[in-house]
Amino acid sequence: MIEFQNLEKVFNSGGKQIHALNDINLKVGKGEIYGVVGFSGAGKSTLIRCVNYLERPTSGKVVVDNHDLTVLSEKEIRKVKKNIGMVFQHFNLLNSKTVYTNVAMPLILEKIPKEQIKKRVHELLEFVGLEDKAEVYPDQLSGGQKQRIGIARALAMNPSILLCDEATSALDPQTTSSILQLLKKINVEYDITILMITHEMSVIREICDKVAVMENGQVIEENTVFNLFSAPKTKTAQNFVSSVMHDQIPSSILEMIENSDGSNNVFRINFLGEATGEPLLSHIAKKFDINVNMLFGNITELQGTPFGNLIVEFQGLDSEVKRALDYMKSKQISFKEVKSHAS
Template identity: 60%
Template sequence: MITFNNISKVYNSGAQTITALDQVTLEIKEGEIFGVIGFSGAGKSTLLRCVNALETPSEGEVLVGGDLLATLSPKQLRKKRKTIGMIFQHFNLLQAKTVFDNIAIPLYLLGYKKRDVKNKVRELLSFVELSEQAHKYPDQLSGGQKQRVGIARALATDPSILLCDEATSALDPQTTSSILALLKKINAAYNITILIITHEMNVIQEICDSVAVMENGRVIETGSVFDVFAYPKTATARRFVSSVLQDELPLSLQQMLYKQDETHQIYRIVFTGESTGQPLLSQVAKNFHVDVSVLYGHVTELQGTPFGNLVVQLKGEANEISKTLAYIQDQAVEVREVVSHAS
């Protein structure tokens, strides 16, 4: 559906050269909800704008629905853009227009008859649950309601692709969840491909099928949401995952543990699927001469699969700890040593 082939984007500002995108290659499948995450300046927005040709790559190719954007005539490009909806961080509503008129604008611009516009807008208002707000103005709405208007407007032209530019970052957590639920509803009802850029890993966890992690204009990690959460390969991905799982031990706790006794080690145990329900630690306590202390525990669901994450302290002789670790790994459970920052 959307393919980026080795695209780069370089801006020249006087004597300064800024590389916003650096040899990015990605493929987003039809009907997928794909997230791109990164810190400010990572290149996320530039990548998004390449999909609707608001930005043109300095190098490489962008294909949307099998069409190479660089080869399209202005008329063909305008037609292609009708298939791409856009949702903005700050809603971009016309304050002097009612909710109804804000949604109707794209339809009037495309030459729809007044009766057809009325029917379509009513349908969209019902879908986003704003039927009773049709004649209100944006300043009479909450942030979540404004974003629902923006979503309805983006759906007005029946797009096959929906681009979300930090669509929830201006919203509180509860409203964010309701907007993400609406996006999932849109994806399921219309099979629309959704591309989301965000700096919030909880958004990726809650809605996306796949994710790409960007840093300094490059994609440094990509995969299913489950794989990136369960087995992050880069430091940046681990930072984002930790922001959701909150599994980093406070430095003060680490210092206290290492001052008490150096004959222990700290490990992260990752459970997935059926292994999440195993009585693993009780078996360890019965079978090995080690003391186990749970320092952190978290169980969640990733793409419908249970995911457990424990940070434990193992105290005992080195050979007993080694046998314990081997036993844990034999149960199809991953175990990793936690590097302390306290020393």
């Protein structure tokens, strides 16, 4: 559906070259909700603007619906762009126009007959839950309502792709959740592929299928949401996951580990789905000659599936600890040793 092949984007500023995108290779499959996360300046917004050609790549390819945009004429690009909707961080509504006209604007520009416009606009306003706001102006709406109108406008031309550039960053947490559920509904009911740009890992956790982590114009990690949350490989991804999982070990516990006699072993154990409810640690304490000391633990949800994260200390002989670890492997329980110098 969307594919970036060796994508590069270089800006010239003050006689210097700024590499906003460096050798990006990503594929977004049909029907997916794909998230791209990164800190400010990582290149996320430049990447999404290359999809609808608001930014023209310096080199590489952008393939949308089997069309390589880099070789198309302006007329051909405009035709492809009609199949792409865009939702902005700050709504980009016309304050001098009613809600009805804001939603209708893409249809008006395409000179669609008025009766068809009327039918489509009312259908969309009903879908986003604002059918009673057709004749009001954007200034009379809350932030969440404005974004719903922005989403309705983005859907006006029946796109198969929806681009969301920090679509929830200007909203409070409760409103963010309602907008994300609306986007999920759009994905399921309209079978629309969604590419989301965000710096909020909670957004990724709630609705995305896959995620790419960007830093300094590069994709440094890519995975399914489940796999990235359970075993982030890069430091940046680990920091993003920790921001919503709150799984950092308190400094006092780290100091205790540092000052131990070396006979203790500390591990991070992850549980998924039904395994979160099983008494694993109780079984290990009874089955092997070790003491189990739980240092930290929480259970959250990844798109409705329970995800448990425990940090435990196994106290005992190395041979017994090894037997306990082999037992967890046999149960396909994911775990990783926590080093005493971890931060």
